[in-house]
Every structure is written in C-alpha cells, then in structure tokens.
Amino acid sequence: MGAKDGKKKIEKRIFDSIKALADTAAEALLKLANEMGDRSLFIGLSGGNTPRVIYQRLAEEPYKSGIPWNRIHLFWGDERCVPPQHPDSNFGMVSESLLSRISIPGKNVHRLKGENRPDEEAEAYEKEIRKIVPKSKSGIPRFDWIFLGLGTDGHTASLFPGSKSLEETKRICVAAIHPESGRKRITCTLPLINNAARISIFITGKDKGEIVAEILKGKEGHVKYPAAMIGPSDGILEWWMDKSATRR
Ligand code: 6PG
Numbered sequence: 001m002g003a004k005d006g007k008k009k010i011e012k013r014i015f016d017s018i019k020a021l022a023d024t025a026a027e028a029l030l031k032l033a034n035e036m037g038d039r040s041l042f043i044g045l046s047g048g049n050t051p052r053v054i055y056q057r058l059a060e061e062p063y064k065s066g067i068p069w070n071r072i073h074l075f076w077g078d079e080r081c082v083p084p085q086h087p088d089s090n091f092g093m094v095s096e097s098l099l100s101r102i103s104i105p106g107k108n109v110h111r112l113k114g115e116n117r118p119d120e121e122a123e124a125y126e127k128e129i130r131k132i133v134p135k136s137k138s139g140i141p142r143f144d145w146i147f148l149g150l151g152t153d154g155h156t157a158s159l160f161p162g163s164k165s166l167e168e169t170k171r172i173c174v175a176a177i178h179p180e181s182g183r184k185r186i187t188c189t190l191p192l193i194n195n196a197a198r199i200s201i202f203i204t205g206k207d208k209g210e211i212v213a214e215i216l217k218g219k220e221g222h223v224k225y226p227a228a229m230i231g232p233s234d235g236i237l238e239w240w241m242d243k244s245a246t247r248r
Contacts, residue, residue: 008231011238018204018242022057033067041144042133044077047090048149050202052097059101069104073132077146078158079112081184089114118175118184126173136195143196150203154211154225158187161224165189190229197235201227204242213248
C-alpha cells in the first residue's frame with residue numbers, strides 16, 4: 001500500500017489533551033527502544049508546536065534516564081534556513097526542549113545546518129543520511145520512526161502544496177521555499193519519508209480541524225495536500241490528534 005494508490009491505512013489515535021498525546025508518544029519511544037534490544041534506532045524529528053510538547057515530555061523522567069539515548073540517532077525531516085540559535089530553527093527548538101536536558105552523545109545528533117547554502121546542505125545531509133541510516137532492499141534509507149506535523153495548508157515537513165519537491169523521485173533531501181514568506185527551507189522528500197517503518201503525524205488545535213477533516217474524509221481534491229501523500233510503502237502510518245483537531 002503506497003501513498004499514491006489512495007488505499008493507505010491510517011491509524012487514528014485521538015487524545016483528550018496534548019498532554020495525554022505527549023505522554024503516550026514518549027511511552028511509545030521508550031517501548032520501541034526496549035524492543036530493539038541493542039540495535040540503534042533512527043528517528044526523524046519535526047518542527048512544530050505539537051512535537052515540541054513531546055520533546056519536553058521526553059526530557060522528563062522516566063524517559064530522560066529510561067531511554068537509551070546512546071542508541072538513538074536523531075535526524076531532522078526539515079529545517080528553516082537560519083542559524084541554530086535563531087528562534088525559528090527546528091534544531092534550536094529540539095535543542096532547547098530536549099537535547100540540552102538529556103545525555104545523548106553529540107555524534108548521535110545529526111543536525112540539518114540551516115546556516116549553510118540550502119542546495120549544498122541538502123546534498124550533504126542526503127549523504128549523511130545514506131551513510132548512517134540502514135537501507136531497505138530498495139536502497140533507500142529506512143528510518144525506524146519519523147515524526148511529522150501538519151500545517152493548516154496541508155503541508156508536512158517543508159513539503160508545500162504545489163511545490164516541485166513533491167515530484168522528487170531520486171533525491172531524499174532538497175532545498176525548498178515557504179510559498180507565502182518566500183523563506184528558504186531544506187526538506188526530506190516523499191521517497192525517504194514513505195520508506196520509514198513508522199510515520200506519525202502529530203496534530204493538535206482547532207485551527208487544524210478543517211484540513212484534518214478534508215484529508216481524512218477524502219474530500220475531492222484532498223490528494224493535492226502533501227500530508228495526504230504520506231503513506232509508507234511498507235510501514236505504519238498514524239495520525240495522532242487531540243480532540244479539538246478532530247472537531248470537524
Ligand atoms: C516546520 C515543520 C512543519 C510543522 C507544521 C505544523 O518546520 O514548520 O516541520 O511541518 O510541523 O507546520 O506546525 P505546528 O504544530 O506548529 O502547527
């Protein structure tokens with residue numbers, strides 16, 4: 001089942017609050033790490049307000065000392081083209097909410113360098129992912145778990161509606177542009193994201209209600225939304241939502 005055949009199965013997980021969602025996500029990461037035995041875990045992180053609450057929870061007990069952080073490799077699904085100290089930096093957000101509060105080896109933190117030239121950095125990051133993340137039979141790196149957010153315009157990672165990056169079939173990481181602000185970004189592409197073993201889209205807040213309803217109800221034209229193109233070719237797709245995001 002792939003994203004393009006329109007038959008992808010979405011596991012919907014609905015929570016009373018963002019706190020309940022974050023608790024369950026943190027618990028799920030601990031469980032996954034325990035199930036993996038001694039093997040390393042490769043996780044793709046997202047920016048956004050919902051994932052931030054999950055990172056904050058992961059920085060608290062029992063996860064702070066219970067998760068074997070030395071076996072976890074963190075990557076970013078997208079980044080804004082700003083230096084890491086900038087308030088818009090996705091790395092900066094994860095650093096502040098999680099990395100500065102846990103003990104994780106620096107070599108496990110694979111930052112997308114927003115301060116570099118976007119096309120060069122996209123190429124360098126692609127190489128880094130290919131070097132570190134184990135590949136599936138298709139030759140594409142396979143993340144154990146990718147976290148994503150959802151924008152009210154249907155974007156996910158920095159894949160925006162109508163953008164060229166959605167047509168990418170070979171490159172796993174490309175330079176992108178935010179359509180309204182014109183600001184530069186770097187994003188992982190569908191071939192990489194859809195090759196993951198597990199993909200979770202984290203969505204909270206009533207402003208997301210409309211786009212959630214459009215995509216989940218399969219309203220005409222919904223296939224144009226990047227978030228609707230997310231569907232692992234051989235993996236699990238979950239939409240984690242709070243009640244307000246499902247009001248429609
Ligand atoms: C980014 C994100 C993006 C985000 C959504 C949802 O860097 O902007 O990776 O895809 O997850 O825009 O963001 P919110 O949770 O803040 O609404």
